[in-house]
Amino acid sequence: MTDTVARALDAVPLRVTDPEKIPAERYYDPQFFELERKHLWPRVWQMACRLEEIPEVGDYVEYSILDKSVIVVRGKGGVRAFHNACSHRGVRLANGPGNCAKKGFVCPFHGWRFNAEGECTFVFGKHIFSEAMLNAAETDLVPVRCEEWAGCAFINFDNEAPPLLDCLGPIVTRLNARHVDRLKMDWWFGTLLPTNWKLAMEAFQEGYHVMRTHPQLEALSPPGFSRLGPDADAPPPAETITPRDLVNLNIDFLKSVGDGMAGMVHHTEVAVLEKLRDMDVPDDPQAAIMAFYARAQEEVTKDGLARGAPMFDIAKVNAENEFHDVEFMFPHFFLLPSLAAMSSYRIRPLTAETCFFEIWSLVLRPEGEVYETPSEPTILPYDSRDFPEIPQQDYSNLPIQQLGLHNFKHMRLSHEWEGLISNYHRLVDGFLAGLDRETLRKAENTVNSGYNSPIRDIGF
Numbered sequence: 507m508t509d510t511v512a513r514a515l516d517a518v519p520l521r522v523t524d525p526e527k528i529p530a531e532r533y534y535d536p537q538f539f540e541l542e543r544k545h546l547w548p549r550v551w552q553m554a555c556r557l558e559e560i561p562e563v564g565d566y567v568e569y570s571i572l573d574k575s576v577i578v579v580r581g582k583g584g585v586r587a588f589h590n591a592c593s594h595r596g597v598r599l600a601n602g603p604g605n606c607a608k609k610g611f612v613c614p615f616h617g618w619r620f621n622a623e624g625e626c627t628f629v630f631g632k633h634i635f636s637e638a639m640l641n642a643a644e645t646d647l648v649p650v651r652c653e654e655w656a657g658c659a660f661i662n663f664d665n666e667a668p669p670l671l672d673c674l675g676p677i678v679t680r681l682n683a684r685h686v687d688r689l690k691m692d693w694w695f696g697t698l699l700p701t702n703w704k705l706a707m708e709a710f711q712e713g714y715h716v717m718r719t720h721p722q723l724e725a726l727s728p729p730g731f732s733r734l735g736p737d738a739d740a741p742p743p744a745e746t747i748t749p750r751d752l753v754n755l756n757i758d759f760l761k762s763v764g765d766g767m768a769g770m771v772h773h774t775e776v777a778v779l780e781k782l783r784d785m786d787v788p789d790d791p792q793a794a795i796m797a798f799y800a801r802a803q804e805e806v807t808k809d810g811l812a813r814g815a816p817m818f819d820i821a822k823v824n825a826e827n828e829f830h831d832v833e834f835m836f837p838h839f840f841l842l843p844s845l846a847a848m849s850s851y852r853i854r855p856l857t858a859e860t861c862f863f864e865i866w867s868l869v870l871r872p873e874g875e876v877y878e879t880p881s882e883p884t885i886l887p888y889d890s891r892d893f894p895e896i897p898q899q900d901y902s903n904l905p906i907q908q909l910g911l912h913n914f915k916h917m918r919l920s921h922e923w924e925g926l927i928s929n930y931h932r933l934v935d936g937f938l939a940g941l942d943r944e945t946l947r948k949a950e951n952t953v954n955s956g957y958n959s960p961i962r963d964i965g966f
């Protein structure tokens with residue numbers, strides 16, 4: 507680390523000085539929240555919408571982040587993004603999703619109009635303005651950088667930021683192998699959580715919580731499956747477990763994940779797995795598990811292909827790429843691969859102690875399948891029984907954690923299992939310190955990783 511970098515980091519209030527300790531005030535201090543608003547959010551790539559939300563020319567959505575609002579619109583030449591403000595006197599043009607193909611965006615104040623390419627197409631009573639006020643360079647909508655990946659449009663307010671894929675890093679290759687750009691929405695939920703946005707994300711950045719938060723999954727984890735050992739009040743393990751029991755436990759586990767997420771392991775995949783309960787099983791327990799997963803991957807791939815889904819060869823992709831159950835992309839986007847289906851999360855700050863959390867269930871749909879694409883998330887209270895069981899369990903800890911942080915100095919992290927939390931916090935500090943673009947890009951490549959990552963050297 508150079509002296510300049512060290513000095514810039516030192517000037518960041520509440521910064522992480524020990525990678526294993528996260529100061530609690532970072533989750534509620536209004537000044538820290540303000541620093542994030544000023545120095546983080548304007549400089550990062552943000553998942554702004556799924557491209558399925560805007561399939562036709564003229565379709566648009568409004569993406570908002572804190573006080574900023576962006577129109578993401580499918581124009582004739584592709585997807586574009588613009589600051590959501592009429593070039594006359596600044597009125598917001600889009601409010602939620604819609605289609606502008608017929609009339610364009612019409613400002614409700616004085617009737618100025620703009621097309622999907624952001625061009626100003628109509629000024630009412632043009633002759634009452636001086637020429638200087640109406641030159642096209644100034645009356646057209648102001649573009650925001652917009653790039654596509656994984657079936658999503660991403661925006662960035664910073665014209666100096668490196669391209670999206672350069673920021674995302676190696677994670678792109680292993681997710682592309684899983685056909686992320688072909689995934690389609692199964693459902694989409696949203697909820698307001700009474701917690702800081704970072705705290706909400708961190709409930710999904712480690713698997714250490716599974717034992718206590720998701721006991722139904724822990725109960726189905728085959729003995730020896732976890733390196734962590736049993737809970738203090740767990741019953742003693744069954745004396746004997748046969749290789750067939752192990753196969754059944756693994757099927758039960760995957761089914762429980764699928765039920766608990768209402769996706770991730772999709773019900774079509776669970777149906778395929780159910781048929782493997784009587785498969786031939788080797789005598790050695792470890793070999794039995796390996797044989798089961800090999801068969802499961804093969805059969806789910808075959809089933810998808812037979813149904814006409816844009817499948818990838820799951821076994822081959824898993825053999826050639828790192829696999830992580832939860833993949834995090836800085837600053838606020840997640841994809842959760844399992845077999846072929848995935849879940850996905852996006853978390854946005856609202857205030858220092860509230861955030862908006864969205865979940866998608868995504869599937870590789872058979873070509874030509876008729877289905878309805880949600881145009882907006884179904885919004886539920888965070889404690890709604892209509893949420894799938896697993897997010898319900900995760901959400902249940904968050905409000906009491908947010909409260910607890912006010913009586914608390916700093917989190918103490920496991921350097922082996924909770925490293926992702928530390929890694930991305932230190933990257934936030936890099937943004938708050940205004941470090942140079944290349945240093946931040948390299949750090950982001952390191953931070954973007956699967957959950958249970960160890961604490962890593964992010965270069966500063």
Ligand SMILES: [Fe+2]
Pocket residue numbers: 709710715716719720896900
């Ligand atoms: Fe969880």
